[in-house]
Amino acid sequence: MAGRTKNGNDKAVSRDSLSVKAQGRRSCVLLEDPSAYIVKTPRKQRNSTVAASRKYAVKLVSEAKNIAIGWLKICNLENAVGFGLPEVDDRYHIWRVPLVKLETKERIGEVVIDAYTSLVSASETTVPAVLETRLLGRNEAKQSARNGNTDVTQMPVSFVRNTVILGDSEQALLDIPSQCVDLIFTSPPYYNARPEYEDYLSYESYLMKMRRIIHNCHRVLSEGRFFVINISPVLIRRSNRNEASKRIAVPFDIHRIFVEEGFDFIDDIHWVKPEGAGWATGRGRRFAADRQPLQYKAVPVTEYVLVYRKHTDKLIDWNIRKHPDQQAVKNSKIIGEYETTNLWRIHPAFHSEHPAVFPVELAKKVVRYYSFKNDVVLDPFAGTGTTGRAAATLSRRFVLMENEMKYIEIIRKEMPDWFGAATKDVLFVGCQPPDTSSVLL
Numbered sequence: 001m002a003g004r005t006k007n008g009n010d011k012a013v014s015r016d017s018l019s020v021k022a023q024g025r026r027s028c029v030l031l032e033d034p035s036a037y038i039v040k041t042p043r044k045q046r047n048s049t050v051a052a053s054r055k056y057a058v059k060l061v062s063e064a065k066n067i068a069i070g071w072l073k074i075c076n077l078e079n080a081v082g083f084g085l086p087e088v089d090d091r092y093h094i095w096r097v098p099l100v101k102l103e104t105k106e107r108i109g110e111v112v113i114d115a116y117t118s119l120v121s122a123s124e125t126t127v128p129a130v131l132e133t134r135l136l137g138r139n140e141a142k143q144s145a146r147n148g149n150t151d152v153t154q155m156p157v158s159f160v161r162n163t164v165i166l167g168d169s170e171q172a173l174l175d176i177p178s179q180c181v182d183l184i185f186t187s188p189p190y191y192n193a194r195p196e197y198e199d200y201l202s203y204e205s206y207l208m209k210m211r212r213i214i215h216n217c218h219r220v221l222s223e224g225r226f227f228v229i230n231i232s233p234v235l236i237r238r239s240n241r242n243e244a245s246k247r248i249a250v251p252f253d254i255h256r257i258f259v260e261e262g263f264d265f266i267d268d269i270h271w272v273k274p275e276g277a278g279w280a281t282g283r284g285r286r287f288a289a290d291r292q293p294l295q296y297k298a299v300p301v302t303e304y305v306l307v308y309r310k311h312t313d314k315l316i317d318w319n320i321r322k323h324p325d326q327q328a329v330k331n332s333k334i335i336g337e338y339e340t341t342n343l344w345r346i347h348p349a350f351h352s353e354h355p356a357v358f359p360v361e362l363a364k365k366v367v368r369y370y371s372f373k374n375d376v377v378l379d380p381f382a383g384t385g386t387t388g389r390a391a392a393t394l395s396r397r398f399v400l401m402e403n404e405m406k407y408i409e410i411i412r413k414e415m416p417d418w419f420g421a422a423t424k425d426v427l428f429v430g431c432q433p434p435d436t437s438s439v440l441l
């Protein structure tokens, strides 16, 4: 993980003298010169050459090792584990960094790094609990049996309070403790769909940014809990009459990222808007006029609401049985009508100061179906704070992250209307809390 890696480089902890010197000094030409490896160590040379020819972000053995050190630091295992020689596997575009016992050099696991993004793959890396068990020389089978397949694990109640954070969620997420969020619901920024979103140099860099944020979300989400994302293809308008407009199937690329980052696909829900809602895009007008085959284009009136679950071997029933607040579980039953199919008919919402809000009705359905009362609901792209509003209305806690001050202003302005006197207890990070003096306490 890029951010963690940076943190991980702060202190030198490896016993390998080369990488000790390289940590925190990535610009040091002498130490990072691949030819240093090429002359002395053919295996390192092979790895570095393959990595360079594939244009990976992680090109050097020392870089892969540093990323592994950063990950071990997060798990508090950096002083307990040694390293074998990192190997690049260009069939899967990953680096494998073997982890060994310090004394015996016996292999106890590995850190797997995405070579293109430099992110640690949570689903493929040996989990810290397994590393600890192997370090302590425990019999894993006995341990697992004693634990009833780790089923006795007591999940603590998250201590996170209602929070609004001004900042880039990629960074802000690093300050949130692991596994203290119970549901994530969001809609990401559109890739250059509108002039105000022209923040990304290329579609690839957009996807890379989304990957880093999804990766960081994975860490803060509790085991087996849900990440629900509202997303749809984007239309890149033609720049002149001789060019065709282009539609990019963002949800399908994002789906792959979710799976690679350790989430299981659960559902594709279609948010259906009333007919006429998509007409403003201009799609389908040409066909409506001249009815030529091949000119047909469907007017989009749906958006995806994709549902993922943080990977676990445990059944959803485990999450319900092991929830630390069984009273909250009882009180959260969904009584009365509910959506029985994956077609959810909801009117779109509009906001005079934000171009892309989703309706609070949509957020409420997601919060009701995928969380319990008092759970913590995170939105890493909060916009006007619709997810927070839905969470608060349904007695859940919220963590909202937004990097534009103008949208934080909207949250500050509107929160007293939907959260009343409780607004004064909300933690505002990187921005001033709203003035609640006029709210009835």
Ligand SMILES: C[S@@+](CC[C@H](N)C(=O)[O-])C[C@H]1O[C@@H](n2cnc3c(N)ncnc32)[C@H](O)[C@@H]1O
Pocket: 167, 168, 169, 170, 186, 187, 188, 189, 190, 354, 356, 357, 358, 359, 380, 381, 382, 383, 384, 385, 386, 387, 401, 402, 403, 404, 407
């Ligand atoms: C599609 S909008 C979300 C709107 C929100 N669902 C609502 O109902 O108001 C995406 C939001 O993400 C914000 N954003 C984009 N990149 C971000 C980042 N790296 N960190 C935090 N917020 C970001 C944008 O400013 C925008 O407000």
